[in-house]
Amino acid sequence: MSITYLEAIREAQAVALRDDPRVFIYGQDVGAFGGAFKATKNLAREFPGRVFDAPISEDAMVGMAVGAAVEGLRPIVEMQFADFSTAGFNQIVNQAATLFWRTQVPCSMTVRLPFGGTSGSGPFHSQSLEAIYAHYPGLIVLTPATVEDAYSMLLEAVAIDDPVIFCEHKFLYYHLKAEKLPSEALPVGKARIAREGRDLTIVAYSAMVHEALAAAAELVPEGWEIEVVDLRSVKPLDTDTIMASVARTGRLLCVGEAWPWGGVTAEVIARVATEGFGLLDVPPQRLNAKDTPVPYHPNLWAAHRPAARAITDAARKMLRL
Amino acid sequence: MPQLGESIAEAAIINFLAPPGTVVKADQDLIEVETNKATMTVTAPCAGRVGAYTVELNESYAVGAVLGQIEATVEEIERSGLILQVTGESVEADVEARPEAPAGAYRVQPTVRGLPVPANAAGASYLSPRLKARMSELGLHAADLAGIAGSGAAGRVTIEDFEKFIASLEKQKMSKASTMRVAVADAMRRSWTRPIATVGLPVQLDPLLAHRKASSPKPGPALYALRALAIALSENSAPAGRLVGKKVIHPSSIDVGFAVEAEDGVLVPVIRHADQKPLKELVSRYNELVELARERKLPADATGGSIATVTNYGTFGLIWATPIPLPEQTMVLGMGAGRRMPFWDETKNQFVPVLEAYLTLSFDHRVLDGGGAGRLLARIADLMRHPELL
Numbered sequence: 001m002s003i004t005y006l007e008a009i010r011e012a013q014a015v016a017l018r019d020d021p022r023v024f025i026y027g028q029d030v031g032a033f034g035g036a037f038k039a040t041k042n043l044a045r046e047f048p049g050r051v052f053d054a055p056i057s058e059d060a061m062v063g064m065a066v067g068a069a070v071e072g073l074r075p076i077v078e079m080q081f082a083d084f085s086t087a088g089f090n091q092i093v094n095q096a097a098t099l100f101w102r103t104q105v106p107c108s109m110t111v112r113l114p115f116g117g118t119s120g121s122g123p124f125h126s127q128s129l130e131a132i133y134a135h136y137p138g139l140i141v142l143t144p145a146t147v148e149d150a151y152s153m154l155l156e157a158v159a160i161d162d163p164v165i166f167c168e169h170k171f172l173y174y175h176l177k178a179e180k181l182p183s184e185a186l187p188v189g190k191a192r193i194a195r196e197g198r199d200l201t202i203v204a205y206s207a208m209v210h211e212a213l214a215a216a217a218e219l220v221p222e223g224w225e226i227e228v229v230d231l232r233s234v235k236p237l238d239t240d241t242i243m244a245s246v247a248r249t250g251r252l253l254c255v256g257e258a259w260p261w262g263g264v265t266a267e268v269i270a271r272v273a274t275e276g277f278g279l280l281d282v283p284p285q286r287l288n289a290k291d292t293p294v295p296y297h298p299n300l301w302a303a304h305r306p307a308a309r310a311i312t313d314a315a316r317k318m319l320r321l
Numbered sequence: 322m323p324q325l326g327e328s329i330a331e332a333a334i335i336n337f338l339a340p341p342g343t344v345v346k347a348d349q350d351l352i353e354v355e356t357n358k359a360t361m362t363v364t365a366p367c368a369g370r371v372g373a374y375t376v377e378l379n380e381s382y383a384v385g386a387v388l389g390q391i392e393a394t395v396e397e398i399e400r401s402g403l404i405l406q407v408t409g410e411s412v413e414a415d416v417e418a419r420p421e422a423p424a425g426a427y428r429v430q431p432t433v434r435g436l437p438v439p440a441n442a443a444g445a446s447y448l449s450p451r452l453k454a455r456m457s458e459l460g461l462h463a464a465d466l467a468g469i470a471g472s473g474a475a476g477r478v479t480i481e482d483f484e485k486f487i488a489s490l491e492k493q494k495m496s497k498a499s500t501m502r503v504a505v506a507d508a509m510r511r512s513w514t515r516p517i518a519t520v521g522l523p524v525q526l527d528p529l530l531a532h533r534k535a536s537s538p539k540p541g542p543a544l545y546a547l548r549a550l551a552i553a554l555s556e557n558s559a560p561a562g563r564l565v566g567k568k569v570i571h572p573s574s575i576d577v578g579f580a581v582e583a584e585d586g587v588l589v590p591v592i593r594h595a596d597q598k599p600l601k602e603l604v605s606r607y608n609e610l611v612e613l614a615r616e617r618k619l620p621a622d623a624t625g626g627s628i629a630t631v632t633n634y635g636t637f638g639l640i641w642a643t644p645i646p647l648p649e650q651t652m653v654l655g656m657g658a659g660r661r662m663p664f665w666d667e668t669k670n671q672f673v674p675v676l677e678a679y680l681t682l683s684f685d686h687r688v689l690d691g692g693g694a695g696r697l698l699a700r701i702a703d704l705m706r707h708p709e710l711l
Contacts, residue, residue: 006330038330038331118384119324174384174385250479250480280449281449281452281479282449299402
C-alpha cells in the first residue's frame with residue numbers, strides 16, 4: 001500500500017469525523033464534488049450531514065466556523081487555495097485569533113490552506129501565506145513536509161483548542177508518497193532533524209525540506225555533511241532544536257518558499273542572531289522566493305522559487321567562507 | 322500529465338491522437354483527456370517520434386504522472402528545456418516534463434540583491450562571532466591563532482580550524498603559564514599593535530669604564546645609559562611623547578624605567594625625575610630597586626608611569642637586539658655587550674683597541690622618524706662618551 005500526502009489529509013479528516021462528533025467540514029465544493037483537490041473525496045457520503053458546501057465567500061465560511069466553534073463544535077474549513085484565504089482574513093485574524101483572549105471561549109477550528117507553487121499556477125494560486133498568519137498572536141501555523149506529518153498534524157490541529165492554520169503544500173499532494181500512515185508522531189511545536197550533518201544547518205519547512213534534502217545529497221560528494229531541520233510548525237517555532245543544530249554546525253541557511261520580507265526565514269535568523277550570535281561562524285543567510293508575484297511561466301516559476309540548485313549554490317558560498 | 326487547470330488533480334485518458342511511431346511537432350496534440358471540468362488535450366513538449374504510451378485508456382492519472390515517451394534529438398531536448406534521460410543508446414524525454422526546471426537551465430541569485438554574504442566578512446583578519454566566543458571562553462587572543470593556517474576564504478580561520486588546533490594541543494605536554502609570563506605576553510601583544518622600528522649606533526665605553534672605576538659607589542653600565550637618556554629627553558621630550566588619535570601626549574616628567582630580569586619575566590622599576598639628579602646620587606636608589614625587583618617587592622611608587630625604558634641585554638652577551646617598548650611607552654633604549662674592537666686612531670696613525678658596544682633605540686615609528694631617533698641616539702652616545710657630564 002502506498003499513500004500520498006493528499007490522501008493522508010483525506011484520511012486524517014475521515015478519522016477526525018469518525019472519532020469526534022463535534023468535527024465537521026465546511027468549504028467550497030467539499031461535499032459531493034470532494035473538494036478542489038479531492039481532499040474530501042467521498043467524505044460527504046461516508047459522513048452524511050457533516051461535510052457542507054459553502055457559498056463562494058471565504059469571509060462567510062470562516063465567520064460561520066467561528067460561530068460554530070463558539071458553540072462547541074470543531075470545524076475544519078477548506079480554502080480552495082491559500083491565496084483566497086485573504087478574503088476571509090478579517091474573520092481569521094480579528095475574530096478567530098482573538099476570541100479566547102477576549103472572552104475565555106476557545107476557538108477550536110482548523111483552516112486548511114492548500115498553498116505553495118506548482119508549475120504554471122501563477123500569482124493567485126501559488127502563494128505561501130504562513131508568515132502573515134504567524135504574525136498574529138492566537139493562531140497556530142502548521143507546515144507539514146511529509147505524508148506522516150500531514151496526517152498526524154492535521155489530526156492534532158483538529159484536537160487543539162486554538163485556531164490552527166494548516167498549510168498543506170500543493171506540490172507535495174501527488175509527488176509525496178509513504179508506505180503507511182503513522183501511529184505516533186512528534187508533538188506540534190517540535191522540529192525534526194530530517195538529516196543529520198556537521199558542516200551547515202539548513203532550516204526549512206514544507207516543500208522546501210525536500211529541496212534542502214536534495215541539496216544536502218548533492219553536496220555529499222564534495223565532502224560536506226549538511227544538517228536539515230524540518231520546522232514542521234512555524235508557530236510555535238522550535239528555537240531550541242534550531243539553536244542546538246547551529247551549535248553543532250556553526251552555519252545557518254534558512255530556506256522558505258514564501259517571500260523574503262518579514263518572513264519565517266527572517267524570524268529564524270533573528271532568533272539565532274539574538275540568542276546564539278556566538279554560535280555563528282559565518283553570517284547567517286536566507287533563501288526565499290524572489291520578491292515579486294509568482295510568475296505563470298514554468299521556467300520563470302522554476303527560477304522564482306528556491307530549488308535545490310540555488311540552495312547548493314548558497315550553501316557552497318557559506319561553506320567556503 | 323500536465324497541470325490542466327487551477328484545481329485539476331487528475332485526468333482520465335480518453336483517446337490517443339498520435340499512435341506510437343508518429344512523427345510529431347512540438348505542441349502537437351497527443352492525448353485527449355477528460356477532467357471534471359472539460360475535455361482537453363495533452364500536447365507534445367518537443368518535436369520527435371512518439372515512442373510508447375505507458376498509460377491505459379479510460380484510466381485516471383494524477384498531475385505529474387508519466388504518460389509515455391517521445392524519441393527526440395539531443396538538440397531538440399535542449400531547445401525545449403527538458404530533462405535528459407539516457408536509456409541505452411537512445412535519448413528520450415518524458416512527455417510530461419518534471420515540474421522542476423532542469424539542472425543548468427537557469428541560475429538564480431541566492432538573495433534579492435544577489436549578494437550572498439557581506440563582502441567584508443571574509444579574509445584572514447575576520448574572526449567570526451563564534452570564533453570570538455570560543456577564544457574568549459578559553460582566554461585566547463588573536464595572536465594565539467598565529468600558528469593556524471586558516472582554510473576559509475582568503476585564509477580565514479574557521480571554527481573547524483580552531484577546534485582542530487585546540488584538539489591538537491591537547492596531545493602535547495601543557496603547563497600553566499605564570500602570572501608574570503601572561504602579563505609580559507599581554508604587554509608585548511598590545512605593544513606590537515604599533516609599527517616598531519630600531520636604530521643602532523656603536524659607542525666607545527672606555528671613558529665610561531674609567532669613570533666607573535674612579536667612582537664610589539660604582540654605577541652600573543645601564544645607569545649611565547639611563548642618565549644619558551634622561552638628559553637627552555630633558556633637552557627635548559617630544560620624541561618620548563605618545564600618539565593618541567590626532568594628538569601627541571607629552572611626558573609630564575622624565576621618569577625612566579630599567580629592565581630587571583626576574584624569575585620567568587622582566588620587571589621595570591622606575592627612577593623618577595631622572596633628569597634632575599646627577600649620576601652619583603642615583604646609584605644607591607638604582608641598586609636598591611634592582612634588589613627589590615629581584616625579590617619582587619617593588620613599591621607602587623617605583624613601578625609604572627615611566628616614559629621610556631633602558632635595557633642592558635649586553636649582560637647576556639648579546640651585542641644587538643630589537644627590544645619592544647612597553648605598550649604605554651614610545652621607546653626603549655638597549656645596550657649591547659662591550660667588545661674589544663680595532664679603532665683607527667688618526668693621531669697615532671694606527672689601529673688601537675677600544676671597548677665598543679652598540680646602543681639601540683626601538684621606537685614607535687608613528688611618533689618618531691629614523692632621523693629623529695638617530696639624532697636622539699647620537700646625543701645619548703655623545704653623553705655616554707663624556708660620563709663626567711652625567
